[in-house]
Amino acid sequence: MKTGMKALLAGAVLIAGVGPALAEDKPKAEVVTSWTSGGEAAALGVIKAEFEKRGGVWKDSSIAGFGAADAAFQNRLVAGDPPAAKQGVMGVANTDFVKQGLLSPVEQTAEAGKWADVLPKSILDLISYDGKVYLAPTGAHGESWVFYSKDVFAKAGVTEEPKNWDEFFAALDKLKAAGVTPVAWGGQSWQEAKVFNMILLSQVGVDGFLKIYVDKDQSDASVAGLAKTLEIYGKLRGYVDEGAAGRNWNDATAMLISGKAGVQFMGDWAKGEFLAAGKEPGRDYGCMLVPGSDGMVYVADAFSFPKTADKASEAGQKLLAEVAMDPAVQVAFSLKKGSIPMRSDVDKSKLDICAQKGIELMTAGKIAPDQALVLTPQQAGALNDFVNEYWSDASADPAESAKSFYEIFD
Template sequence: MRNAMKLLVVGATLGAASAPAHADDQPKAEVVTSWTSGSEAAALDVIKQEFEKRGGVWKDSSIAGFGAADAAFQNRLVAGDPPAAKQAVIGLANTDFVNQGLLSPIDDTAKAGKWADVLPKSILDLISYNGQVYLSPTDAHGESWVFYSKDTFARAGVNKEPRTWDEFFAVLDKLKVAGVQPVAWGGQSWQESKVFNMILLTQVGIDGFLKIYVDKDNGDASVVGVKKTLDILGKLRTYVDEGAPGRNWNDATAMVISGKAGVQFMGDWAKGEFVAAGKQPGKDYGCMLAPQSPGMVYVADSFSFPKMTDPASRKGQALLAEVAMDPVVQVEFSLKKGSVPMRTDVDKSKLDICAQKGLELMSAGKIVPDQALILSPQQAGALNDFVDEFWSNPSEDSASGAEKFFAIFE
C-alpha cells in the first residue's frame, strides 16, 4: 500500500504542470458493480456520463457476477481499502454494514433532493436504516417474467400465451416437437431460486408468499404450496438442455434472442439484452408473467457508500447519489437496463409495453419483495443452496424438499 501511495505521489508531481488548479477538489468515485453484460454496462454508462458531465472523476471497477462482486467488496472493506460506491440490493442485506459503521448516510443529499416526495414509501423504508437514508436507488426489477421468442412460438404453432401451468407445459412440448430447445435455463443457484419464487407466488398468492417469507409460517397451506412449487420446478428439468449448469443469465437470454430456445424465466433486466440486440417487445419477443401469477416478485438496485476519509471521494459519493436519482437519468438508465425507474415523477411515455405492465402491477400493489430484501444474507444464501440442491437431485421428492425449505428459517 505504501509503494502504491508513493507511485501516486510521483504521478501527481509529474502531471502537476498540465493538471487544472482545482483537480484536487474534483469529486471522484471508484464504483464497484456486477453490471457487466451489454445492457447493464450501457445502463451504467448513462450514470457515468452524467457524473463526468457534472465534473466528477469516475473509476469503473465492475466485476462479473453479483456474488463475486460482493466478495471482492467485502474483502476490500476488511482490508481498509473500500471503493467510494458499491452496487447494492436495498433492504436487509446492508444492515450489518450500517450497524458496524462501515457505510456513510446520505441523508443530506436525500433531503435536498426531496426523495421522500418522489419515492414509494416501501422503497424509502428499505433504503433507510436507523432513521437515516444510506442508499441511492437506481431502478426496480420485476422477477416474475417469462420471455419468449415470437418466432419459435410461431414455428411450434403456438398463437397465444399460456395462462395455466398445464397450458405452459403443453407449449413446451410443442416447442420440443418443433426442434426448439424449450427452456433457456441459467444454471446458477441465484437464478434457480428466482424461478422457485415466481412459481411459489403462483401457488400461494401474495398473502401466502409474505406469510412464508416475512412471518416464517409453516402451516398446512404454506407446506402444501411449497410442495406444489417443487413439483412444478422438478417437472421443468425435462425441458432443460445438458449445457445449462453454470450458464450465465445473459447467455440464456441470447438463446431466446437467436431462436435457439423458446422461453426464459428471468427478471426484466433480460429485456435489456433484447434491446441491445435490436429486438422489439411485442414484435420479436413477448413478456408474460409466470402462469397463474397474481402479481410479481420485485427487487431494487441502489448504490451504497462506504465511509471514506478522502474529501474528493466524499464529494464523489454525494454527486453520485444525486446523479443516480436524477429523473432523466433514471428513465435513460431503465431504458438501457430493461428496468423500471424508482421515482414516481418521471416521464413514463418512453417505457415499453413490458415496463408498463410492471408499473401497473407496482402501482396496484400486486408485488412481493425478493428474498434478498426481507431475509438475512445467511437465510437468502441458504435458500439459494436449497433450490440448487433440489434442482440437482431429481430423486428427491417434494415432501422432503419442503422440510428442508422450512428448516432454513429455524
Template structure:
C-alpha cells in the same frame, strides 16, 4: 531577467502549484458494479455520461457476476481500500455494513431532493437505516417474467400466451416436438431461486408469500404451497438441456433471442438483451408473467457509499447519488437495462408495455420483495443452496424438500 519574464515564471509556478489542488478538489468516483452484460453496461454508461457531464471523474471497476463483485468489494473493505460507490440491492443485505460503520449516510442529499416524496414508501423504507438514508436507488426489476420467442412459438404451433401451468407445460411439449429447446435455463443457484420464487407466488398468492418470508409461517397452507412449488419446479427439469449447469443468464437469453429456445424465466433485465440485439417487443419476442401469477416478485438496485477519507471521492459520492436519482437519468437507464424507474414522477411515455405493466403492478401494490431484500444474507444464501440442491437431485420428493426449505428459518 526582465519583469515580463519574472511575471511569466511566477504565473507558471502558481499554475503548477494550483493544478494538483484542482485535480484533488474535483469530484471523482471509482464505481464497482456487476453490470457487465451488453444491456447492463449500456445502462451504466447513461449514469457515467451524466456524471462526467457534471464535472465528475469516473473510474469503472465492474466485475462480472454479482457474487464475484460482492466478494471483491468485501476484500477491498477489509483491506481499507473501498471504492467510492458499490452497486447494491436495497434492503437487509446492507444492514451489517451500516451497523459496522462502513457506509456513509447520504441523508442531506436525499432530503434536498425530497426522495421520500418521489419514491414508493416500500422502496424508500429499504434505503434507510436508523432514520438515515444510505442508498441511492437506480431502478427496480420485476422477477416474475417469462420471455418467449415469437418465432419459436409459431414454429411449434403455440397460439397465445399460456394462462395456466397445465397450458404452459402443454406449450413446452409442443416446442420439444417441434425440435426447439423448450426452456433456456440458467443453471446458477441465484437464477434457480428466482424461478422458485416466481412459482411460489403463483401457488400461495401475495399474502401467502409474505407470510412465509416475513412471518416465517409454517402452517399447513404454507407447507402445501411450497410442496406444489417444488412439484412444478421439478417438472421443469424434463425441458432443460444438458448444457444448462453454470450457464449465465444472458447466455440463456441469447438462446431465446436466436430462436434456439422457446422460453426463459428471468427478471425483466433480460429485456435489455433483446433491446441490445435490436429485437422488437411484440414482433420478435414477448413477455408474460409466470402462469397464474397474481402479481410479481421485485428487486431494486441502488448505489451504496463506503466511508472514505479522500475529499474528492466524497464529492464524487454526493454527485453520483444525485445523478442516479435524476428523473431523466432514471428513465434512460431503465430503457437500456430493461427495468423500471424508481421515481414515481418520471415521464413514463417512453416505457414499453412490459415496463408499463410492471409499474402498474407496483402502483397497485401487487408486488412482493425478492428474498434478498427481506432475509439476512445468510438466509438468502441458504435459500439459493436449497433450491440448487433440490434441482440437482431429481430423486428428492417435494415433501422432503419442503422440510428442508422451512429449516432455513430455524
C-alpha cells in the same frame, strides 16, 4: 521581447501549478458494480456519462457476477481500501455494514432532493436505517417474467400466451417437438431460486408469499403451496438442455435471441440484452407473468457509500447520489437496463410495454419482495442451496422437501 517571453513562461508555470490541484479537487468516484453484461453496462454508462458531465471523475471497477463483486467489496472494506460506491441490492444485506459504521449516510442529499416525496414508502424504508437514508436507488426489477421468442413460438405452433401451467407445459412440448430447447435455463443457484419464487407466487399469492418468507408460516396451506411449487419446478427438468449447468443468465437470453430456445424465466433486466441485440418487445419477443400469477416478485438496486476521509471521494459520493436519483437519468437508465424507475414523478411514456405492465403491478400493490430484501445473506444463501439441491435430485419428493424448506431460516 524578453519581457513578453518571461510573462508567457510565468503564466505557463502558473497554469501548470494550478491545473493538477484543480483536477484533484474534482468529485471522484471509484464504483464497484456487478453490471458487466451488454444491457447492464449500457445502463451504467448512462449514470457515468451524467456524472462526468457534471464534473466528476469516474473509475469503473465492475466485476462479473454479484457474488464475486460482493466478495471483492468486502475484502476491500476489511483491508481499509473501500471504493467510493458499491452497487447492490437494497434491504437487510446492508444492515451489518451500517451497524459497523462502515457506510456514510446520504441524508442531506436525500432531504435536499425531497426523495421522501417521490419514492414509494416501501422503497424509502429499504434504503433507510435508524431514520437516515444510506442508499441511493437506481431502479426496480420485476422478477416474475417469462420471456419468449415470438418467432420460435410461431414456428412451433404456439399461437397465444399460456394462461395456466397445463397450457404452459403443453407449449413446451410443442417447442420440444419443433426441435428447439424449450427452456433456456440458467444453471446457477441464484437463477434457480428466482424461478422457484416465481412459481411460489403463482401458487400462494402475495399474502401467502409474505407469510412464508416474512412470518416463516408453517401452516398446512403454506406447506401445501410449497409442495405444489416444487412439483411444478421439478417438472421443468425435462425441458432444459444438457449444457444448462452453470450457464450465465445473459447466455440463456442469447439462446432466445438466436432462436435456439423458446422461453426464459428471468427478471426484466433481460430486456437490456434484447435491446442491445436490436430486438423489440411485442415484435420480436413477448413478456408474460408466470402462468397463474396475478403478482410480481421484485428486487431493487441502489448505491451504498463506504466511509472515506478523502474529500474528493466524499464529493463524488454526493454527486453520484444526486445523479442516480435524477428523474431523467432514472428513465434513461431503465430504458437501457430493462428496469422500472424508482421515482413516481418520472415520464413513463418512454417505457416499453413490459415495463408498463410492471408499473401497473407496483402501483396496484401486487408485488412481493425478493428474498434478498427480507432475508439475511445467510438465509438467502441457504434458500439457493435448498433449491439447487432439489433441482439436482430428480428423485426428491415435493411433499417431503416442502417440510424441510423451513430449515433455511435456522
